[in-house]
Amino acid sequence: KLSHPAAGEFSHMFFGQAVGFFFNNLFATHPPLNERIHRIDPNWQAESVQRSANNEAAAARKRNQHASPSDDPAAISAFAENPIATGSATSPASQQAAASSDYQAVDILESAGHISRAQVEAAVNIKAALPADILTAAHEPYAARALVCCLLLDRDQLIRDRQFAVLQAHCDKPTYQSAQYLYEQVRQQERRHLEILDLAMPALKQMSESQLIRFDHLIAALIRVDNKIELLEWSLYNVLLLSLRPSRVNVLSPKRTRNLLPMPSPLACVLSVIAYAGVYESLYESSAPSSERGERAVLQSFEAARRSLQLEQIQLVPRSRVTVGQFIAALAQLARTRPSGKQRILKALLAVTLHDREVRPLEMQLLRAIALSLNCPLPPVDSPYK
Known part of the structure; x- marks a missing residue:
């Protein structure tokens, strides 16, 4: 009990x-x-x-x-x-x-x-580990918006300065000042971005429809500042839309596909993304350097998924071909799979994630965002082998 x-x-x-x-x-x-x-x-x-x-x-x-x-x-x-x-x-x-x-x-x-x-108990520990300023901000409507903006601010100083300029131009002064104040604290909580978003969601849901629309446009503008969309940015934005404006999410469709066999390429794409996320900090085209050891780790993780699914025909997608557009299109097709097929997909994704007995922040965030996109939410997943 x-x-x-x-x-x-x-x-x-x-x-x-x-x-x-x-x-x-x-x-x-x-x-x-x-x-x-x-x-x-x-x-x-x-x-x-x-x-x-x-x-x-x-x-x-x-x-x-x-x-x-x-x-x-x-x-x-x-x-x-x-x-x-x-x-x-x-x-x-x-x-x-x-x-x-x-x-x-x-x-x-x-x-x-x-x-x-x-x-x-895990939620209690998460809250205890977060700075008091973040916890306070998560429960205040305007500060919660600033908190979400901080989750999307880039590590690169030049890009971040441009993002702050967007914030200053498109949001009220208290929200802008809160973002300036909270950024450094949020940056140090890389592993807990989705949990911070979870905590902020009650305050975000207090927004009116017109406020939601403006907030949606603001978040999209922050992401587009550098003219590219990283998978981490996509995952946070996708969770936001699924929670606040689900009608805007295009990866959900009432049409169902009977099984996995007609769509090996979309399945291979999504599994490949998670496999690469376990090794590389960035998945945007070829921006992260490759190594023989890293590529071997990716192949081993992907093989774990292939064993789980028993689909020998799926092949690892080269990282140079893993674009956000291809990834979103693949999810749109997998979202049409029947529930039993989605269970197998999630089992395969978890097999990839847990293969090396370590769960990286990028893996965890993508895994939960993908699960939401498939209409199959998962609780926070940390390494079970600590």
Whole structure:
């Protein structure tokens, strides 16, 4: 039974704000939203449900362990019964690491629709680690806007100066001054940008429709200052739109695709982006230097996804071809996949992310933004191997 004294204070980080918009449309395997909310009721008997969930998870892992690629093809559409391909020539250590990351992916996906004690405690720790000025700003409508602007300010001084000029020209004086004051503190919280955005979302949602439109235009102007869109910028902007103006997001479509096979290229593109994000600081064209060790790490991560999906035909997309436009178009196609297919996609993305037993800030931010774009929100994901 969830009885953490801070549960109510932090519940918006799981149900409200940046991920809450999509919790009504989670996979059919998860309970309805009202049942998940009911789980924090002190009178709710959680023990029996938790035992059942644990039994199902153990059964799923057992099926994974003993399944083989020759199993019924219909089973590949079911997330819990998706086996790990064993046809690759990998070392026992690599196979053990792959199995470990695969099972960890199962655990994360199974927790996606639930508020656990561990998640509440993680939220408490996140808040405790953030500067008081950021926490105060997150709860004030105008300062919250400044906080979001700071998340998008560039590391390069020349570009940042131009962005501040945009802020000065297009927003009120208090917001501009707050952005100047908060920038250095926000810059030091690179790993927690999405969590800061989560905390600010209640204040941002107080804006009127006309204010939302102006804020949308301001954020877009900040991103366009350097005439390019980094994937980090896209991920933050995408989460903002999904939370505040979902009708503007073009990656969602009511049309569904029956399975993954007709679209290997979009799938390969998105998996490649996450694989590169685990190695390189920047993914914009060829701006980040390559290395033999880095490229080998990318290939190993991508191979983990291929094993998870059992789709041998997908190939790593060269980094020089990974553009934001191609990436967004790929997500638009994957968003049409049926829920069971989306489960497999997320499992593969998690396999890539957890393959090297480390979760980088860029990986985490992209992973959660992609999950939101697929209408399948995930909780914050840190390295499980600390």
